[in-house]
Amino acid sequence: QVKRRADYQPPAFLISSVELTIHLHPQSTRVHSVLKIQRNGNHDQELVLDGEQLNLLELSIDGQTITNYEVTDSALVIPSVSNEFTLTTVCTISPADNKALEGLYLSNGVYCTQCEAEGFRRITYFIDRPDVLATYQVTLHGERKTLPTLLSNGNPVDEGINADGTHWVKWVDPHPKPSYLFAIVAGEFDVLKDEYITLNGKRVALELYVDKGKRDRGQFALDSLKRAMAWDEQEYGLEYDLDIYMVVAVDFFNMGAMENKGLNIFNSKFVLANPETATDEDFFNVESVIAHEYFHNWTGNRVTCRDWFQLSLKEGLTVFRDQQFSADMTSPLSNRIKHVRVIREHQFAEDASAMSHPIRPDEVIEMNNFYTVTVYDKGAEVIRMLHTLLGKERFRAGMDEYFNRYDGQAVTCDDFLSAMQTATDLDLAHFSRWYSQSGTPEITVSQKVSADKTWVTISQYTPPTADQQDKSELFIPLGFSCIDLNGRHYQDCEQKVLEGVLILDQPETTLTFDNGGQELIPVMLAGFSAPVRIKQGLSSEALLATFLYAQDDFNRWDALQQLYDWCITQYEINQSVEDKIWEGLRDALESEKNNYELLSECLVIPSFETLCQTRTNIHVETLHAAREQFAREFITKLENELKDVYHSIQLDSYQYNQQDVIARRCKNVVLGHLARLTQHEDLVKEHFNQSDNMTDSLGALKAAQHGHRELFKTLMETYGEQWKNDPLVLDKWFSLHATTERADILSHLTLLQSHPQFSIDNPNRVRALIGSFAFYNTSGFHALDGSGYQYLTDYLLKLDDCNPQVAARLVTPLTQWQRFDQHHQEQMRRQLARLLEHDGLSSDVFEKVSKSLAYE
Numbered sequence: 001q002v003k004r005r006a007d008y009q010p011p012a013f014l015i016s017s018v019e020l021t022i023h024l025h026p027q028s029t030r031v032h033s034v035l036k037i038q039r040n041g042n043h044d045q046e047l048v049l050d051g052e053q054l055n056l057l058e059l060s061i062d063g064q065t066i067t068n069y070e071v072t073d074s075a076l077v078i079p080s081v082s083n084e085f086t087l088t089t090v091c092t093i094s095p096a097d098n099k100a101l102e103g104l105y106l107s108n109g110v111y112c113t114q115c116e117a118e119g120f121r122r123i124t125y126f127i128d129r130p131d132v133l134a135t136y137q138v139t140l141h142g143e144r145k146t147l148p149t150l151l152s153n154g155n156p157v158d159e160g161i162n163a164d165g166t167h168w169v170k171w172v173d174p175h176p177k178p179s180y181l182f183a184i185v186a187g188e189f190d191v192l193k194d195e196y197i198t199l200n201g202k203r204v205a206l207e208l209y210v211d212k213g214k215r216d217r218g219q220f221a222l223d224s225l226k227r228a229m230a231w232d233e234q235e236y237g238l239e240y241d242l243d244i245y246m247v248v249a250v251d252f253f254n255m256g257a258m259e260n261k262g263l264n265i266f267n268s269k270f271v272l273a274n275p276e277t278a279t280d281e282d283f284f285n286v287e288s289v290i291a292h293e294y295f296h297n298w299t300g301n302r303v304t305c306r307d308w309f310q311l312s313l314k315e316g317l318t319v320f321r322d323q324q325f326s327a328d329m330t331s332p333l334s335n336r337i338k339h340v341r342v343i344r345e346h347q348f349a350e351d352a353s354a355m356s357h358p359i360r361p362d363e364v365i366e367m368n369n370f371y372t373v374t375v376y377d378k379g380a381e382v383i384r385m386l387h388t389l390l391g392k393e394r395f396r397a398g399m400d401e402y403f404n405r406y407d408g409q410a411v412t413c414d415d416f417l418s419a420m421q422t423a424t425d426l427d428l429a430h431f432s433r434w435y436s437q438s439g440t441p442e443i444t445v446s447q448k449v450s451a452d453k454t455w456v457t458i459s460q461y462t463p464p465t466a467d468q469q470d471k472s473e474l475f476i477p478l479g480f481s482c483i484d485l486n487g488r489h490y491q492d493c494e495q496k497v498l499e500g501v502l503i504l505d506q507p508e509t510t511l512t513f514d515n516g517g518q519e520l521i522p523v524m525l526a527g528f529s530a531p532v533r534i535k536q537g538l539s540s541e542a543l544l545a546t547f548l549y550a551q552d553d554f555n556r557w558d559a560l561q562q563l564y565d566w567c568i569t570q571y572e573i574n575q576s577v578e579d580k581i582w583e584g585l586r587d588a589l590e591s592e593k594n595n596y597e598l599l600s601e602c603l604v605i606p607s608f609e610t611l612c613q614t615r616t617n618i619h620v621e622t623l624h625a626a627r628e629q630f631a632r633e634f635i636t637k638l639e640n641e642l643k644d645v646y647h648s649i650q651l652d653s654y655q656y657n658q659q660d661v662i663a664r665r666c667k668n669v670v671l672g673h674l675a676r677l678t679q680h681e682d683l684v685k686e687h688f689n690q691s692d693n694m695t696d697s698l699g700a701l702k703a704a705q706h707g708h709r710e711l712f713k714t715l716m717e718t719y720g721e722q723w724k725n726d727p728l729v730l731d732k733w734f735s736l737h738a739t740t741e742r743a744d745i746l747s748h749l750t751l752l753q754s755h756p757q758f759s760i761d762n763p764n765r766v767r768a769l770i771g772s773f774a775f776y777n778t779s780g781f782h783a784l785d786g787s788g789y790q791y792l793t794d795y796l797l798k799l800d801d802c803n804p805q806v807a808a809r810l811v812t813p814l815t816q817w818q819r820f821d822q823h824h825q826e827q828m829r830r831q832l833a834r835l836l837e838h839d840g841l842s843s844d845v846f847e848k849v850s851k852s853l854a855y856e
């Protein structure tokens, strides 16, 4: 069951072309396939084709029906074949019964596919691996009335009407591609059409397909697509390569979106957006996911992965590219902080769990479990470090070399690095360890002071992880500078720090400062230059000085986050926070009161998840209470200042532009604090009632969540009634309910499960209700008696029978039991054990649960 990276073998056969003829029918779609197959190399192995849940009706080779073959649960095996032949199969499948949303399925009356990673084998027999590249010709047949639109990859070349009144469309994709990029869509849509003309004057038709009646929510996605196309030409010299680019929004989707060649399929949540229904954050996400999928056309499709262990080759790189794009479209600072939060809250947690793996995993049971924050987001951080080390120009030169060498091929992470190596004198061999070593490196700092000098020693250490005991030192670009309490900056004598970056490629290194011998404040990790944890333990004075005097805004933000963390620790051990710290904090925030961007980030108190990362043996109730106490003190001490900020921000009618987004964010963050004081209830009400957009409405609701129960209840009723027929908005409402701290949360959730708009078959609904509860309702999920864990488990037992992929995602909070105290650990493990006993448990959930239980 376990597959290993080290066991890679080239495919025994290649498939050069695929001709599919598909007759769509809810329970019995007929897939007729003609494959041109060649033996790959000199061997006499049998032909093994992947296939799952297929009903095989016909099988022939070069026109001759054959009988010498074997069909298993997962394969079709033909013992003796010639070196080159044409294989024809006919199968039927049932899209209507496909609740796993992998392969071909029906989503709200629309047929669509999801083939990555291994879904194509649920459509027809194939060598379903990314290093088998073929050209595709696809003819779709369907009812004219219910399925007027019939789409597949590439260009439409012909169409017609059949004798029985149905119609057909034929598509040809000239670019050889792996099967995971195959897609079809059939249904009835509203379509937005546009055109993009590339720098070379090539005309590309753009088509965006949305549910009937949702046309007015599609424009922003379409405009985002054009911005992404222009950006990729500008920044990487990459042009689109087909005559048409299509994006389809569907309601039932396991993840965000999929980069199928020329025919992206999206979770409607990442396409549909207008000011009434989407928040600023939704707009941001639409633009970023549209760009991500578009960028895959080169990093993923033109140059693809040799095998799935190489997933980060395309995902890490494409996430890095979409992050660069978002930073250019919006603002570098808020983007950077957003990504750092993801790494600290989720990626570090993954490293510390039984699922720990390098960005290029070595062992996999179920590939779908490895679309992780490690592969994606830490993968992007590794690319970002390369970008830092090489600099913009050389990085681009390396990318050019990568495309020159590997266009049209299926390659590895090592191939990527070897292309990058041509652009730099640095020896990337040591750097490449980031690909094979898992875990979060820890950086510690110490100083020695003499009469005239100070020595600062910086060390790295990566603790063992569940998957890997032995670690070695990494090649780390460490943003570094040194200040003192008065804000003076110091350069080290040997100039080991160059342009603000120290290369840490040894277990430790020492910097010398000629500063008259006084304590310095090392400012570490400017820009979050590496995915590492800094263990520094600066005093509150030093943290405030860092905020006031450090050059880098990430460092400044981070200093206050550390200060908050320190204050919360005080409350955890029943100490108080001295007034002078509150005064320092007040002055610090006052000094940036017009810098809404930095201010709003600095006003966010670290999440429970983030706080978990700096603690072990966590006593949930104590930490949670300490965080609440800090939040309460925070607004009590800073009430006047925050009230002023709130009233200083005046916005006209809604517009999605950077300046407004930043101001709105600041205003809503401040409102969240004010709402904790009963005297500001009216402000929350007014904020809600006067809102002309979803950002402010949701801001008011989130604020009310921390305020008086009655107010929250009334606002939620109004909101729920207003949006009861809009599933995407209702998801926000489900999620607000699920994250509310109340004693009867479980019966409340049960009630919501029977809401007419809730359905276990729809991943967005399930994530909104059950996911929000498990990931973000601290007091409910971690209830002392274990009832929250049990609730999630009961649900997962049902969900796993229909949608294992989503079930495996939602089990994550339970698998991270290691960080909690004994009592919670036991309760969590009890539920994991229940899952493991479940009859017919999916391999998805099995992999995560069994690893988690085996972890000591």
Ligand code: ARG
Pocket: 116, 117, 255, 256, 257, 258, 259, 292, 293, 315, 368, 371
């Ligand atoms: N390649 C897609 C993207 O990054 C995601 C596919 C996820 N597939 C999966 N089986 N989880 O946009």
Ligand code: ZN
Pocket: 292, 296, 314, 315, 318
């Ligand atoms: Zn991707």
